[in-house]
Amino acid sequence: MTGEVDKMYKLVKIKVNIPTPFITNDYTGKFVKTVLINANPDLQEVFEGKKKVQPKPMRVTSLLDENNEAVYPKHIVNRFEMDHKPNLPPKPITIKGKFSFYLGYDMSLEPEVSKVMTSLFSGLQMKYGEFNVELKAIEYNQVEFDNFPSEFSQIKVKLITPSMFKDPFEKLADLDRVKYRRYLPFPAFIFSTNVFEIFRETYKRNIIRLSYGLLESHNNLNTVRKVWYYYDGKWLPGVVGYLKFFVRKGLRKEVMNIFREIFIHANIMGVGTGRAAGFGFAEITAK
Incomplete structure (x- = not known):
């Protein structure tokens, strides 16, 4: 296996534009997964199929802002003596504009990802909750790891x-x-x-x-x-x-x-x- 991981798996960063706003108080990784399934319905079997494959051969991230920070409703604990589970739902967040997400996958899924990208670059319209969402990919980059050090301390x-x-x-x-x-x-x-x-x-x-x-x-x-x-x-x-x-x-x-x-x-x-x-x-x- 040594030396083969980056040949068996692939990581890409996809930047999208969402011109029409929608509001959510849920984790935005769910939105990303919904986008991928709408772009290529065959991926529903990968994410949610009856045949349980563990670990799954594809992973996503939440939406990310321009600084590569995750966008989702959250409460970060800075003082543990004050920590408790929040009592109320979070304030909804508005999603509009340019966001990114990462997609990592087994190379056997390359044909399915190609279908996703064709759909996203063409522009996607879908229903998410009560909102009609428009989304279009504007940038796609593969992340390489050839320069990851072989010696490190x-x-x-x-x-x-x-x-x-x-x-x-x-x-x-x-x-x-x-x-x-x-x-x-x-x-x-x-x-x-x-x-x-x-x-x-x-x-x-x-x-x-x-x-x-x-x-x-x-x-x-x-x-x-x-x-x-x-x-x-x-x-x-x-x-x-x-x-x-x-x-x-x-x-x-x-x-x-x-x-x-x-x-x-x-x-x-x-x-x-x-x-x-x-x-x-x-x-x-x-x-």
Whole structure:
């Protein structure tokens, strides 16, 4: 698998113009998914089909503004002693103008994505809630990872959309599994989905390598935040913010190559759970 991730998966950034405003108080990743399904109805099977494929071969992000920041109703917790689930629905936000979103996918879906882009560049009209929405793609760029370093001593992780992590020890314990989301930004939690997707046969070994090989900065306690986001009429918790990890000295080149593949995959396909709904959008850099 080493050296093949960016050949098996692809990440594109799509910029759109929405000339007629609509109002929403829901998570905008749902809107992006609706856009894609309207642009190519065959994608409904990928996102919502009866045949459950885990992990899903396509992920989206929420809408993003000109600064690449996520746009959605939210409440970020800055003082944990004051934290509580909001009692009221969020104030609706108005969506109008230019926004972007990212689409990461398995290369087997390239023909379906080509249909999406043909439709979006032609202009799309659709119903979203009570609104008639017009949308047109104005820019399309593939994101390349050829220059991602092969040697590095630290990584930085920016969690841009709410992230919720999968517990790798549910699989490793080999017990009857009840699935729980995990929120502690520990390397084995953050990247467990990525390891499972690309290193399934050596999952246990690579989860242990991540746990041993990446050492968290104490500043992570100050730079990561809990966020409440609104989804399907409910306030739910997630994690956003910045994280830094130092690479333990003396790791073999083989391990460093595996780490590189995991981080590239996380850039393309996101981290944690709910990636097909716009969660877990992360930017990972190394130096």
